[in-house]
Amino acid sequence: MTxxxxxxxxxxxxxxxxxxxxxxxxxxQLILLLASYIFYAxxxxxxxxxxxxxxxxxxxxxxxxxxxxxxxxRKRYCTVGVTVLLxxxxxxxxxxxFSSSFQSILGYEYEMxxxxxxxxxxxxxxxxxxxxVDVYRKTTPVCREFYKVSLYxxxxxxxxxxxxxxxxxxxxxxxxxxxxxxxxxxAALQIFLFxxxxxxxxxxxxxxxxxxxxxxPSEYDAASIICAVIAYSLQIYCDFSGYSDMAIGVAKFFxxxxxxxxxxxxISKNPTEFWKRWHISLSLWLQNYLYISLGGNRKGxxxxxxxxxxxxxxxxxxxxxxxxxxxxxxxxxxxxxxxxIFLKYKEKxxxxxxxxxxxxxxxxxSIGATYCFVCIGWIxxxxxSVGQAFIILRRIMTRADGIHYIYSFTIxxxxxxxxxxxYGVWKNNGQGIYPVLKLDCFWNKVVVCVVLGLILxxxxxxxxxxxYFQF
Numbered sequence: 001m002t003x004x005x006x007x008x009x010x011x012x013x014x015x016x017x018x019x020x021x022x023x024x025x026x027x028x029q030l031i032l033l034l035a036s037y038i039f040y041a042x043x044x045x046x047x048x049x050x051x052x053x054x055x056x057x058x059x060x061x062x063x064x065x066x067x068x069x070x071x072x073x074r075k076r077y078c079t080v081g082v083t084v085l086l087x088x089x090x091x092x093x094x095x096x097x098f099s100s101s102f103q104s105i106l107g108y109e110y111e112m113x114x115x116x117x118x119x120x121x122x123x124x125x126x127x128x129x130x131x132x133v134d135v136y137r138k139t140t141p142v143c144r145e146f147y148k149v150s151l152y153x154x155x156x157x158x159x160x161x162x163x164x165x166x167x168x169x170x171x172x173x174x175x176x177x178x179x180x181x182x183x184x185x186x187a188a189l190q191i192f193l194f195x196x197x198x199x200x201x202x203x204x205x206x207x208x209x210x211x212x213x214x215x216x217p218s219e220y221d222a223a224s225i226i227c228a229v230i231a232y233s234l235q236i237y238c239d240f241s242g243y244s245d246m247a248i249g250v251a252k253f254f255x256x257x258x259x260x261x262x263x264x265x266x267i268s269k270n271p272t273e274f275w276k277r278w279h280i281s282l283s284l285w286l287q288n289y290l291y292i293s294l295g296g297n298r299k300g301x302x303x304x305x306x307x308x309x310x311x312x313x314x315x316x317x318x319x320x321x322x323x324x325x326x327x328x329x330x331x332x333x334x335x336x337x338x339x340x341i342f343l344k345y346k347e348k349x350x351x352x353x354x355x356x357x358x359x360x361x362x363x364x365x366s367i368g369a370t371y372c373f374v375c376i377g378w379i380x381x382x383x384x385s386v387g388q389a390f391i392i393l394r395r396i397m398t399r400a401d402g403i404h405y406i407y408s409f410t411i412x413x414x415x416x417x418x419x420x421x422x423y424g425v426w427k428n429n430g431q432g433i434y435p436v437l438k439l440d441c442f443w444n445k446v447v448v449c450v451v452l453g454l455i456l457x458x459x460x461x462x463x464x465x466x467x468y469f470q471f
Contacts, residue, residue, distance in 0.1 A: 015035040036155055140171065236381075
């Protein structure tokens with residue numbers, strides 16, 4: 001069940017009516033919890049038990065941590081809980097990956113287990129882990145109501161593809177009674193439509209050219225491959241940020257606020273800024289629960305660089321069990337370390353432009369260079385194998401001949417996204433803007449209806465699976 005399905009519309013409508021009719025806060029939360037379990041069970045009812053199991057582990061371990069004062073026991077309980085959840089995630093997501101790697105190393109083949117990857121397991125596992133760790137660190141008070149912890153981990157708008165929500169952001173919201181208010185409904189509708197437009201009008205249409213070129217990269221010329229790589233950078237951004245927008249909109253309808261997950265990442269001037277704007281909830285999770293746990297920047301420069309590399313490689317592996325994702329994470333780790341080194345030299349030798357024109361020119365060059373680097377990374381992220389990624393890079397660098405295929409929608413949507421980014425820079429000091437209008441004005445209603453009409457007319461009718469469902 002996806003946001004773009006009749007089944008979801010039915011589930012959402014029934015849930016909305018029940019929540020509106022019910023006035024008791026606990027019953028409303030139980031209705032949302034039941035809707036979340038139905039939403040997840042629709043994918044594969046067998047994995048609903050896995051979601052509940054992870055919830056039980058997180059809830060039970062957090063209670064044990066809160067009930068003892070001894071630091072060693074608290075740490076032991078937390079370690080056990082994190083290990084169990086990571087073991088579950090590792091088995092379903094990485095068992096076949098490591099098995100096939102061992103086959104290659106050992107030089108012989110054996111029958112692989114047919115393990116199905118539960119949808120969204122990476123997202124809700126990270127939320128369950130963060131809750132236990134926050135209770136251990138005493139940054140979040142333990143929640144003794146099982147249904148509240150369950151709703152936090154399985155809240156259906158962000159269950160299968162994020163954003164990854166922190167317990168200290170979500171659990172306090174459960175202490176309030178959320179009525180379905182008109183202002184929330186208006187904002188929710190517009191945010192949802194904004195995400196829907198990015199997904200089914202932009203991302204799904206761009207996927208046509210991306211899939212064609214990446215399926216047979218050796219058949220296309222360098223210009224076509226470059227165009228496809230740019231198209232993929234726009235596709236994955238609009239696909240994933242579109243889902244996040246829709247999730248934020250659905251949650252907003254019921255009165256819950258989810259964190260922003262994207263903030264115009266392609267205007268980043270360096271890799272560090274990129275990861276503050278791209279998949280923000282994952283970046284913060286890796287920083288708070290992995291990078292800091294490894295020591296962060298507290299134990300010297302070399303260890304800081306090591307911790308950055310481990311964090312980014314782990315982030316790459318989180319996205320998928322393949323060496324392409326490992327290399328993608330490695331590339332970004334090297335870029336982050338390189339940027340840290342550059343900043344030290346910049347500060348030491350006071351490398352900066354005083355002339356405003358030169359400063360702006362340097363910023364534009366930095367944005368272009370960062371975007372080019374990110375696109376090179378996307379080649380490894382999208383490629384079917386490491387070998388295919390290097391074939392693509394080689395054909396680009398050698399300006400290879402082949403089929404010439406420049407997809408017109410790449411140019412059109414590229415210009416639209418560029419204009420939106422420029423508007424954010426001009427209107428909101430480089431921050432993204434949700435186009436939420438007050439619908440008490442006639443012309444604002446017209447604008448929303450026009451957007452809805454554009455979605456109906458230009459939406460792509462083919463496969464509309466979300467990219468991040470596979471992670």
